[in-house]
Amino acid sequence: MTTGTEETPLTIDELAARAGVTVRTVRFYGSKGLLPPPVLGPRRVGHYGPGHVARLALIEELQQQGMTLAGIERYLRQLPADLTPHDLAIHRAVVASWAPDAVETVSRRELERRAGRPLGEEDVERLAAMNVVVPAGGDDYRVDAGLLRLGVRLLDVPLSQEAILAARKVLVEHSRAAAHELSQLFRGEVEERDARDVKSLSAHMHPLVVQALLTTFQRSLREELSEWLTGSGTG
Structure with missing residues (x-):
């Protein structure tokens, strides 16, 4: 490394x-x-x-x-x-994001502490548009702790809000499709097992599947970007 x-x-x-x-x-x-x-x-x-x-x-x-x-x-x-x-x-x-109860209600001050930086009104609006934070009344916000770090990093990405939301839609749709197909694939393996075996298998498979999806996606994205840059004559 x-x-x-x-x-x-x-x-x-x-x-x-x-x-x-x-x-x-x-x-x-x-x-x-x-x-x-x-x-x-x-x-x-x-x-x-x-x-x-x-x-x-x-x-x-x-x-x-x-x-x-x-x-x-x-x-x-x-x-x-x-x-x-x-x-x-x-x-x-x-x-x-594996945490089952990743959504918490925090104050604006605590939100900024977790974000690791001051957040202007426009920043909070962008995070809300990405469903990372949701106003909960007064000075409080409901925060998806698993997405907060990613959302804050996206604030500095030179992409329009529309492009970021469109990318989010693509990722959500394909992630749900992959999750559905994988669940169907594994279902046949656990139908004959008792509840404890199913829970144990799920606990082991969850991080492994997430890791496999993430690694595969990273490599595929690098290949796509490399081909795009080569084709555009900028690589």
Whole structure:
């Protein structure tokens, strides 16, 4: 995984402070293979980068969703080796959306704290148009916690609101179609099992299917964009 050169390299102490964990935890994750080794600099001092920060944030999110250490190891082992910090952030956003009760009511101040930035009225209107937030009366908003990070990032994307909503419609429609077909495919496998087996299978398949869909979509999108740029003569 690329550690990145656009930011100042971090020592292990700085990485631990940035991620909100202990140095011992960083070393433990490294020994388990959950974190790639640091880049050795002068005097053989290990340096860490944005990729390590993003990986630690993803591990934290997986833990918050109740995944065991063994489950986290399996999840990370199946990720492509060339994921960028941005790719890892997307995976973290998807993991956050697994929470069954992702919609919460928060104040405007809490909304901005979670967004990590001030939000103007136009920003809130755009988030509402994307169904990320819904006015709940007064100074309160109902927030889809799983979509908030993505919605905030979209505020800076140089696309019109119409284009973003059209893209959302495409993704929702195709996601529902894929979910329906996959549920039909798995239904035959669980019809003869009892309720506990079905619940266990669902718990295991949910993150794996989400990960497979996300990885496949990322690769397909890269191929489409590459072909488009090559065809337009800008690549």
